[in-house]
Amino acid sequence: MKTAAVNRNVRSRRSLSRNDRFTLSAFVGIPTLLQIVFLWFPTLVTVVLSFTYWNGINVSDIKWAGLANYKNIFFGSPVFYDALKNNVVWLLWFTFIATPLGILLAYQFDRKIKGHQIYETIFYMPVVLSLAIIGIIWNFMLQPGGFVQGVMGRDIGNAVSIWGNYSINSYVIMAVASWRHIGYIMLLYLAGLKAFDSSLREASAIDGATEWQTFRKIIFPTMRPVNVIILVITIIDSLRAFDLVYIIYGTSTAWPLLNILAFQNFAGQGISMKGAAYSVIALVLCVVPILVYLRNVFKEDLE
Amino acid sequence: MSDVNNGISRRSVLKGAAIGGAGLVAGGSLLAGCGKKQVTGDVHFTIRGNLSDAGAKIAIAANDAYTKKTGNKVISQAVNSDDFQNNFVQIMQGTPDDAFGWMAGWRTNARADAGLLADVSDQVKALGSSLSAAAIQGATNPSDGKQYIIPTTYYPWGLHYRKSTMQELGLNPESIATWDDLIKLCEATQKKGLVGYALGDKGGWEAMGTFDILNMRLNGYQFHIDLLNGKEKWTDAKVVDVFTHMGQLIPYMNKNVLDISWDGMRDLLLQKKCGAMMMGSWFANDFKAKSQEDYDDLWIVPFPEINPEHGIDSIDAPLDGISVAANGKNPEGGADLAGFLGSKEGIDAAVAAGDTNIYISSDFDTSSYDAFNKQKLAVLGAAKNIGFFLDRDTRGDFAGPVVGPAIQSFLKNPKDLTKILESTQAQWDALPAL
Numbered sequence: 001m002k003t004a005a006v007n008r009n010v011r012s013r014r015s016l017s018r019n020d021r022f023t024l025s026a027f028v029g030i031p032t033l034l035q036i037v038f039l040w041f042p043t044l045v046t047v048v049l050s051f052t053y054w055n056g057i058n059v060s061d062i063k064w065a066g067l068a069n070y071k072n073i074f075f076g077s078p079v080f081y082d083a084l085k086n087n088v089v090w091l092l093w094f095t096f097i098a099t100p101l102g103i104l105l106a107y108q109f110d111r112k113i114k115g116h117q118i119y120e121t122i123f124y125m126p127v128v129l130s131l132a133i134i135g136i137i138w139n140f141m142l143q144p145g146g147f148v149q150g151v152m153g154r155d156i157g158n159a160v161s162i163w164g165n166y167s168i169n170s171y172v173i174m175a176v177a178s179w180r181h182i183g184y185i186m187l188l189y190l191a192g193l194k195a196f197d198s199s200l201r202e203a204s205a206i207d208g209a210t211e212w213q214t215f216r217k218i219i220f221p222t223m224r225p226v227n228v229i230i231l232v233i234t235i236i237d238s239l240r241a242f243d244l245v246y247i248i249y250g251t252s253t254a255w256p257l258l259n260i261l262a263f264q265n266f267a268g269q270g271i272s273m274k275g276a277a278y279s280v281i282a283l284v285l286c287v288v289p290i291l292v293y294l295r296n297v298f299k300e301d302l303e
Numbered sequence: 304m305s306d307v308n309n310g311i312s313r314r315s316v317l318k319g320a321a322i323g324g325a326g327l328v329a330g331g332s333l334l335a336g337c338g339k340k341q342v343t344g345d346v347h348f349t350i351r352g353n354l355s356d357a358g359a360k361i362a363i364a365a366n367d368a369y370t371k372k373t374g375n376k377v378i379s380q381a382v383n384s385d386d387f388q389n390n391f392v393q394i395m396q397g398t399p400d401d402a403f404g405w406m407a408g409w410r411t412n413a414r415a416d417a418g419l420l421a422d423v424s425d426q427v428k429a430l431g432s433s434l435s436a437a438a439i440q441g442a443t444n445p446s447d448g449k450q451y452i453i454p455t456t457y458y459p460w461g462l463h464y465r466k467s468t469m470q471e472l473g474l475n476p477e478s479i480a481t482w483d484d485l486i487k488l489c490e491a492t493q494k495k496g497l498v499g500y501a502l503g504d505k506g507g508w509e510a511m512g513t514f515d516i517l518n519m520r521l522n523g524y525q526f527h528i529d530l531l532n533g534k535e536k537w538t539d540a541k542v543v544d545v546f547t548h549m550g551q552l553i554p555y556m557n558k559n560v561l562d563i564s565w566d567g568m569r570d571l572l573l574q575k576k577c578g579a580m581m582m583g584s585w586f587a588n589d590f591k592a593k594s595q596e597d598y599d600d601l602w603i604v605p606f607p608e609i610n611p612e613h614g615i616d617s618i619d620a621p622l623d624g625i626s627v628a629a630n631g632k633n634p635e636g637g638a639d640l641a642g643f644l645g646s647k648e649g650i651d652a653a654v655a656a657g658d659t660n661i662y663i664s665s666d667f668d669t670s671s672y673d674a675f676n677k678q679k680l681a682v683l684g685a686a687k688n689i690g691f692f693l694d695r696d697t698r699g700d701f702a703g704p705v706v707g708p709a710i711q712s713f714l715k716n717p718k719d720l721t722k723i724l725e726s727t728q729a730q731w732d733a734l735p736a737l
Contacts, residue, residue, distance in 0.1 A: 068733065076732075076733050156571050252708070
């Protein structure tokens with residue numbers, strides 16, 4: 001076995017012509033180089049800067065700060081916990097409400113219910129818009145003086161407080177973000193379901209399984225690769241949330257998110273490396289759960 | 304942070320403007336500066352705001368006048384004001400426009416120290432006696448004694464209202480002298496179904512105007528500036544007192560303070576939905592752009608006295624002007640344009656285009672000021688100490704990221720005050736040395 005594998009490796013390596021090798025190294029090398037230059041290098045610099053004091057202008061002004069920025073965030077900035085809470089709410093909402101709704105829609109449309117193409121188009125429509133555009137649209141609709149307020153006959157003075165009302169604004173923001181997320185998940189899942197072997201479904205129907213049993217025991221496990229992608233997308237989208245809220249609230253941290261705080265401190269009027277520290281915290285929160293999850297998935301697959 | 308630039312009393316700025324026409328005697332001499340060297344080449348200019356704003360049209364008119372005079376083309380672009388301020392350091396390190404409207408104080412001095420702004424001391428010198436010594440002092444960077452902004456206009460922060468609205472309500476804000484009077488005014492306005500004390504703080508800075516004036520009224524100018532520069536503590540009972548007073552205004556505010564920004568406040572007044580509003584007078588340009596009738600209806604009075612010890616001796620009156628980017632393509636051209644915009648010709652062009660700002664230059668004939676501008680001068684003249692506004696009087700990494708959210712949190716939940724102030728102080732203490 002072992003020798004065969006080695007032989008195969010040797011053979012395949014030999015069979016690469018010079019041209020092939022050039023193509024291969026170009027295809028792997030150039031993206032890797034770009035990744036290093038435009039992603040890994042800035043990330044590394046951000047991590048290093050998060051341990052310094054700097055106003056972002058002259059490199060010679062950089063001073064070592066140790067853990068001071070992190071201490072300041074964890075013990076001195078209550079707004080950090082507000083942001084963390086909002087990010088967690090976003091994650092929970094997406095995981096337990098928006099994503100399952102997208103899956104449900106995909107499942108229904110896959111059964112070719114009457115007019116499913118129209119519904120699909122309707123739900124898919126927001127996905128072609130970026131979250132920034134969605135922010136602009138809904139801000140125009142809901143802000144004082146906006147369309148919805150006008151329809152309700154409210155002027156600026158007595159406009160219903162939405163973005164500034166803390167008992168509802170989180171839900172409104174979640175709903176607006178879900179408007180796009182549901183369609184996105186629906187599309188991904190629908191693509192997966194299209195590739196689903198319908199004989200499995202027929203077999204389970206013959207065995208007398210209920211609709212729910214079929215979905216839970218047959219379809220959902222079979223769709224595993226798609227599920228992984230959806231979960232990762234949901235986590236990343238929740239933690240990197242920025243544009244929608246930035247459009248609505250600007251740099252003021254009226255409804256803070258980790259990335260808004262990073263931006264406010266990093267790119268605002270008074271630049272401080274507290275912003276870099278916020279970015280690093282967001283990065284860790286984003287990367288760690290995904291790495292852990294992916295590792296588990298791959299381990300199971302190997303077994 | 305030095306408080307040299309804050310510590311001065313700039314009463315003479317006002318005097319300089321008030322005596323107005325008298326400076327015309329010196330008028331002939333200042334033009335000499337413009338003719339000494341012919342600067343050529345296109346100049347790029349950033350307008351802070353939207354192209355549709357009244358301010359943009361005024362800036363373009365003034366720039367056109369410069370082109371007409373020198374033959375140098377001015378290419379203007381409008382950039383959202385908040386975006387420009389937030390990304391200022393990045394923009395200045397890239398390929399910035401040569402000149403732009405800017406604000407005196409920390410935002411100019413700190414950026415000049417970092418080498419981002421060009422020295423315009425020569426242009427300021429060329430403007431000569433048209434600028435009062437105090438105006439020049441206000442525009443001078445304390446760390447090197449040079450000017451990095453040509454001061455052009457300033458405006459008071461005060462209580463704005465519509466005369467017609469108050470008349471209908473049978474109220475007279477000009478007669479309010481004390482805190483109780485103000486509360487009564489708010490109450491009476493609210494009873495008639497209008498917003499008593501209009502405020503928007505979605506942007507995070509608008510309510511700083513109310514904070515500033517309450518602090519200066521209650522604790523005096525010196526305490527205010529000391530607080531903003533770390534010499535006093537945010538946990539001080541005096542600061543608690545400021546927020547307690549702000550809390551007393553909350554019942555009279557619109558119920559959507561955190562939903563609207565300054566433009567929402569402006570619209571409240573424009574649409575006659577509110578009584579009094581604490582704001583800087585710069586927004587009057589938009590009233591004039593709407594209609595002369597709306598503009599004529601606008602009035603301003605000083606915020607009333609609270610503590611007799613300080614009377615109404617202080618005011619926020621930010622000094623605006625033109626700065627030149629050190630990294631621009633044509634810094635000389637930028638400086639030349641900036642000098643022109645601060646000169647009589649530039650001011651005349653701007654005023655002809657409908658600018659309602661009051662100019663610092665004594666070359667501008669104040670006798671032609673309309674009633675509102677004369678009232679602005681009167682409001683400014685009542686004060687002896689002038690603040691630049693919170694976000695120009697303190698560090699940029701403190702004003703926006705710390706004080707802004709602190710005031711928002713207070714407006715959201717006044718009961719959290721102790722916690723908010725403790726955290727504000729802790730965050731000041733955690734700032735790195737400059």
